[in-house]
Amino acid sequence: MNHSQLFIDSLIHPKKLAAYRLLPIGKVIQYTFLLITIVTVFSFGRFTAGMSVNTFDMTSINGLTEYIEGIKWLLYPVTFIMLFVFTTMLIFGQIALYALAGLFILKVMKRRGEYRHIWRTTTFAMTWAILISMLSDYLPINSTIISIFSLLLTVTLLTIAFTKYPKQPIAK
Incomplete structure (x- = not known):
């Protein structure tokens, strides 16, 4: 299974995400x-585009x-x-927390699954949320609303x- 197929399935086939719990870690x-x-590349591009020496055009900070x-x-x-390091920590932390919440959802739904399976499914379920949060600066919506929407979507x-x-x- 190639990464492009995983990406497409993560976006448009949510029922296939359960099958991906069996993929190798x-x-x-x-x-x-x-x-x-x-x-990271998207954020770095935004950083370099926004980095302008003209913002430091005041005479008192000429040396800076x-x-x-x-x-x-x-x-x-x-x-x-x-x-890259901070994005890695943030995304892995989000996956871990969503997987923990997913463990409780799985118990409520009376389904079998281990944390490792839920973690794998969560990784693919977060694709939309990651893309939306990446593009959130270009949307005319408050970031809090986008965060809540991403949470509910995941x-x-x-x-x-x-x-x-x-x-x-069924227990006898």
């Missing part, structure tokens, strides 16, 4: 890092402007690495995927 981690790389111009070659790689996609998980055996 390496494939899921690769997909996660692919999403992290997309977000010259200093920034002198170390600009160092600023970009460090910024990219820091963006939980909804998880719930749809959980309908395909096996049912718990």
Whole structure:
């Protein structure tokens, strides 16, 4: 299974997400890092487009402007690495928290599944939320509303995927 097929299925086939719980963890981690790389490159592009020396055009900070111009070659790689690390921590933290919530949803739905399966399903269910949050600055909507919408969307996609998980055996 290639990453483009996983990406497309994550966007338009929420019921297939349950089947992806059986993928090897390496494939899921690769997909996660692919999403992290997309977000990092997008954020870095926004950073470099917004980085302008003209914002430091005041005469009292002329020395600071010259200093920034002198170390600009160092600023970009460090910024990219820091963006990648922080984005990685943020997305893996979100996946872990959504998977924990998914564990409780799974119990309420009386379905069988382990945390590792839910974690894998959550990774694919978060694709929409990651894309929406990445593009949120271009939408005329408050970021709090976008965050709540992303949360509800991820939980909804998880719930749809959980309908395909096996049912718990009936206790006698």
